[in-house]
Amino acid sequence: MFNALRKGFGLTGKTMFRRPVTTQYPEVKREPQPRFHGRHILNRYEDGLEKCIGCELCAWACPADAIYVQGADNTPEARYSPGERYGADYQINYLRCIFCGLCIEACPTRSLTMSHEYELASDSRESMIFTKDMLMAPLPAGAKPTPHTDAEVAARGLTYYPGPAAQRTIGGPPARAWHDPDDPATPEEAVGPATVKLGGGETEPPTHGEH
Ligand code: SF4
Ligand code: SF4
Numbered sequence: 001m002f003n004a005l006r007k008g009f010g011l012t013g014k015t016m017f018r019r020p021v022t023t024q025y026p027e028v029k030r031e032p033q034p035r036f037h038g039r040h041i042l043n044r045y046e047d048g049l050e051k052c053i054g055c056e057l058c059a060w061a062c063p064a065d066a067i068y069v070q071g072a073d074n075t076p077e078a079r080y081s082p083g084e085r086y087g088a089d090y091q092i093n094y095l096r097c098i099f100c101g102l103c104i105e106a107c108p109t110r111s112l113t114m115s116h117e118y119e120l121a122s123d124s125r126e127s128m129i130f131t132k133d134m135l136m137a138p139l140p141a142g143a144k145p146t147p148h149t150d151a152e153v154a155a156r157g158l159t160y161y162p163g164p165a166a167q168r169t170i171g172g173p174p175a176r177a178w179h180d181p182d183d184p185a186t187p188e189e190a191v192g193p194a195t196v197k198l199g200g201g202e203t204e205p206p207t208h209g210e211h
Contacts, residue, residue: 026119031116032116032118036116036118037099037100037101037114038099038114038115038116038117038118039094039114039115039117039118039120039130039135040092040103040104040112040113040114040130040135041112041113041114041115041135041136041137042087042090042111042112042132042135042136042137043110043111043112043113043137044136044137044139044140044143045082045158045160046140046143046158047140047143047144047148047153047158048139048140048143048144048145048146048148049079049080049081049082049146049148049153049160050080050081050086050087050111050136050146051081051109051110051111052069052081052086052087052090052109052111052112053071053081053082053083053084053085053086053087053108053109053111054069054070054071054072054081054083054085054086054087054088055069055071055085055108056069056071057106057107057108058103058104058106058112059103060106061102061103061105061106062102062103063098063100063102064096064097064098064100065096066092066093066094066096066097066098067090067091067092067093067103068089068090068091068092068093069087069089069090069091070087070088070089070090071085071086071088072085072086072088073085074086074147076149076150076151077147077149077150078147078149079146079147079148079149079150079153080146080147080148081146082153082160082161083109086146087111087132089131089132090131090132090135091129091130091131091132092129092130092135093128093129093130094120094128094129094130095125095128095129099114101114
């Protein structure tokens with residue numbers, strides 16, 4: 001009997017002097033682990049151009065069918081991204097998303113990344129569908145909102161893609177004009193879509209298989 005009391009009060013006494021594990025949320029927000037998967041961000045380049053090229057790879061990679069992307073062509077007068085296409089409509093349904101991160105693995109331009117933001121609760125289903133405006137990163141200081149014109153992008157002289165991707169200027173031959181072995185009508189020495197240099201200068205056309 002005495003032993004049981006000693007054990008019980010001993011446990012109470014020890015617990016009284018332990019550090020509390022409870023966080024006073026929401027007054028105190030807990031800092032997530034560095035690789036925590038929070039809500040998504042659609043990133044921009046330093047001049048404000050969007051990194052999303054509307055390729056839909058993120059949507060295809062998503063196991064929960066949570067992403068909707070509608071791509072559209074950039075034009076010389078209205079350029080949103082350095083690529084041939086941009087994400088005209090972009091939505092993520094957070095009622096479906098399981099925060100697995102497969103979409104950001106699939107994104108070829110690192111347009112899509114995940115933040116540490118976890119406060120996503122809402123009392124309306126509609127507000128859980130985040131649109132492009134809600135997902136877009138803020139404009140960097142001094143950057144211009146999209147769309148830009150090809151002339152002003154070329155004048156900046158920025159290189160948006162590293163390595164062999166930096167070999168063609170905006171305003172050059174159409175990016176879709178690469179050689180298709182099944183279609184003899186396509187040019188023999190054509191330029192692939194991945195060989196795009198932004199920022200001016202004459203360039204050599206790449207050889208086959210370079211893209
Ligand atoms: S984190 Fe996973 S579930 Fe959520 S949108 Fe990306 S791929 Fe889909
Ligand atoms: S976010 Fe990335 S993967 Fe998704 S459409 Fe844009 S560029 Fe493609």
